[in-house]
Amino acid sequence: MSKFRTFFFALIGLILMSGLLTAQVGLTGKIVGTVTDDEGTPLPGITVEATSPKMLGTTAVITDENGVYRIFALPSGTYTIRFSLEGFNTVVRKDIILSADVVKTITVDITMTPGAIEEEITVLGRSPLIDVKSTTKGMTQTRQFFEMLPRGRNFDTLAVAVPGVNTEVYLSGLSVDGASGAENMYYIDGMDITDMDDGERDQQAAFEFVDEVQIVASGYQAEFGGAMGGVINVITRSGGNEFHGELISYFSGSALNSKERDTLRLDPLDVTVAEYVNYQDLYGKDKVRRYELGFSLGGYVLKDKLWFFGSFLPVFRTDTRHVEWVPAGSAPESDHDYKRTWLNGQAKITMQPLKDLRLSASFNNNWYKYRGELPGRDGTGNPDKNWAEVGYDYPKWSATIHADYTLGTNLLMSARGGIFYKNMTNQQVEVPADPRWRFRKEAPGYASVNNLMFTADYEAAGLEHLLHASGWSNIGYADMFETKKQVRKRMSGNFDLTYYMNLGGEHALKAGVQWVRIEEDIDDTINEIYVMIGWDREFTHLATGETERGTYGYYAIRGGDSGAYGTFANPSSHRWALYLQDSWTPEFLDGKFTLNVGFRAEKEDIPSFSDLPEYQYAPIQFDFFDKLAPRIGFIYDVYGDANFKIFGNFGWYYDVMKLSMAEGSYGGFKWISDYYLLDDWDFTKITKTNPAGAGAYIRSYNWRIPS
Incomplete structure (x- = not known):
């Protein structure tokens, strides 16, 4: 009765949370295997315990009648697994490396021999295992990996280490297997931080905040959608059973750079002439100073029960440019500053309130502002413009919550959730009163x-x-507009069940539902006429x-009198997805072959930005039958020891619609002319x-x- 009550309340809690949670990529992996005796007979009733510095407490399961065990919802880390049963020698398998990239499964089979219970056999030094259940192509970059390499300040600067991933200026950033940067999906702790307007990355995380960066190029299973390119997911740092902290400092600037290269340009006084110039020789080097100074602290509130981690890393950057206006003598030479400030912070709490229930919550902040703007280096800008007045504030943050509940060795329930928030406000330039x-x-x-x-x-x-002459105006077009707000929110929910069964071999069945709500509340209009x-x-x-x-x-x-001129709207849109997938390892071929089959159906609409009664419907709608996405893949474990595999996959993928089209085409920009x-x-x-x-x-x- 007590176990039933625990299961019931955990199930109710997860269902309630899933209404608030967000659809996310999988953040945990699993270790599975079979325990046999020295004659190859499966051993039921073996106690299997997993521990890791990255995991709260100890996870323990019992092998079933076929000697099979499954340990779910494991964070990435190095694990020790202990196998014990009265009458058999205890076996300890150490240094098992688990990288939970979209969902990682590794197999650890063990043979136990009869003997005294006090005797313990420790297995050390085996090479890292690979996932022989997954068709995913990608890479997981750990802290040890990226701390050894030269890198930028943001998590995606090392993504090019993955085959097929390149930085392409004309493809909006990271290109995965030829797709544009706008076709990727970006996550922090599983929360979607992709820009809902243009599809690019919309939040950052410094490497000092990061425990792992997972880059998946292809082979996603049916639970993942929305990416025509790759999936880039950041796992932030967690606490532990020991206190640890850091003081963080960083400086970069033009003083550390060598001389600039020559630049090809059009002569600002004669655009029919192309020329190479060295701006540093002409006007001096742009002076750039970037300072970072912060800290991090992690540890425990209750050992093996409640961990915490927090960090704060503000960034201050100033660019100074000397400008000589053209034609020469048209205005005095002048210096201009472009100042930027980021208040970066991250916090995470991890807890295990019940034996089989793990919870975590994280928060990532990237509040940003800039003041000032730089004229072009060729001096063709407007010398009368007040360049120092330009600027905005950008409050930006994301928060996530995760819950995983295991029931025995056959059932895993998972809920994932969070919210992303961004605003553009506090415009510095005053709009003219005329x-x-x-x-x-x-x-x-x-x-x-x-x-x-x-x-x-x-x-x-x-x-x-x-x-005045033809085309005259007293004010520039862009100078009329004031951005009072541009709030973007994303909320969504994900709940799924994973169930293992034997039917002609082992099946890992997974079914789930995802819900995403996006909203934009924008007022970028003119105050005058x-x-x-x-x-x-x-x-x-x-x-x-x-x-x-x-x-x-x-x-x-x-x-x-007829209404606002500019972008003024508050639309929202909903996306739903249903998915079912099966990973089947048949009994033939000695369990070396696995077939992954999945099916995904998505329902999506693009909202109307119009406030007219006759247009209060979604102009573009996709029903579940319009976006059907089958997936199939195979894996062959060549030697049966999880060290070498051959795999392939085929999938049908759909992009998600971006709001930029709806804003421009479906009533976001208001324009009524009175004659x-x-x-x-x-x-x-x-x-x-x-x-x-x-x-x-x-x-x-x-x-x-x-x-």
């Missing part, structure tokens, strides 16, 4: 115009300064073709509070009705 007036006829049809044909009217009023003036032009009604004009033409207002007759040559009378200051209202057109 409307933007532009001399350009607006749709239907565009043309740059001027008011010089009415020179006599301006001269009579003594306002010649209001005369945007006035486009069609001097001496006629307004055309689209439906009838009729035309009309005022004394001086007509004008259009964006961001006026007026132009009966007054003084266009400065047209203001936000008095849009009809120069003429009567004609009508409005919504130019961004969702496609």
Whole structure:
């Protein structure tokens, strides 16, 4: 009764958590095997205990009637396994290296001999085992691995050590087997940190925070989706049964760099001429200083029950550039600073409240801000721009929670979860308080115009300064906009069951469900109005073709009485996935052959960003039957000792839709133009509070009705 009660409450807890949790890649592996006597007879009832410095407590299982044992939900690490039964010599297998890359399975078979219970046989020094159940192609990079190599400051800088992975500038970063960087999936502790707008990596983790980096290039099983390229997953550091800490410092800068290379450019005074120049010789080297100073501390609250780890590593970087404006003498030479600050921090708690239940929670923070901007080195920028005022704040963090519950040697229940949050706020440049007036006829049809044909009217009023050439405007287009917020959130849930059974060989069946919710709350609009003036032009009604004009033409207002101009929306989208997979090791071929078969079905929609009642539906929808993704693979353990395998796989994969398309095409960008007759040559009378200051209202057109 007590075991049933424990199982019941653990199951209820996991189901409740799965509603809050996020779909994640597998973060744990398993060790399996068969225990036999010296005549090859399976031994049931053997106690198998696994320990590791990376794992809370001890995991113990009992071999079944076939002598088979399975130890689930093991974090990466070096393990010691102890096999014991009264009447047999105890066997201890040491230095078993487990790397839990998407899910790692290693086999450790043991032969026990009859003998005194006090006698113990220790096996040492065997070469690392490989996974003979998986078709995955990739690499797991441990702390020992990347601490020996030259590397950058972020976790993905060593991914190119994996065959088929390259850094490609024109493919948005890491290219895996020819796919673009936007087709990868990035995770920290299993939490999806992929940018939901363009698919690139959207968070970072310094190597001092990282225990492992897992790069998977191909061969994913059916539980994984959304990647046409690779899967890059970071496992952050955990505590342990001993206290450990570090003081961290780092410096890099231009003072440590050699002379710059020559650069090929177009002559800023004659774009028909291409030339090689050395900017350092011309203007001096850009001065770059990057400082990092932080700490980490890990240990235990309760030995073998509750561990903790935390770290904090702020980064301060300043780039200084000397600019000589062209043409020479057009403006005084000047120096400009580009300052960036990252407040990087990470925390993790690992616990084992029940014998067969393990929980962990982690938090990763990358709050970021920048101040200032650098003009181009060739001096062609705008010398009148206040470059020092540019800047934004970017609060950014992710949090995860994991739960694994094992029941005997046949059943594993797993729930994974978390949330990702990012904002873009605190714009430093103040938006001008005046409307933007532009001399350009607006749709239907565009043309740059001027008011010089009415020179006599301006001269009579003594306002010649209001005369301008075609296309004139008083404010730059981008300068009108203010980003009040750009909040992006991702929440999702994953729950699955793994069950082992014997039917013509061993089957490892896994079934699960995943749910993902993405949301964007954005307000990037203009505060004033945007006035486009069609001097001496006629307004055309689209439906009838009729035309009309005022004394001086007509004008259009964006961001006026009819609504905002810019990106303004708060859409959300949901994705669901169901998957079933089986790893079957048949009885023939002495258990050397394994067949992996899986099937995945995904349901996804792209949200409408529109606030119009007639467009309150998802413009693009995929049902489960629209995104069916079968997977099949085989593995052959050539010598039967888990040291050499031949494997292959085939899979059907689907990308996930990005929000950038929906934002631009399905109502995210708001644009309604209000049209007026132009009966007054003084266009400065047209203001936000008095849009009809120069003429009567004609009508409005919504130019961004969702496609």
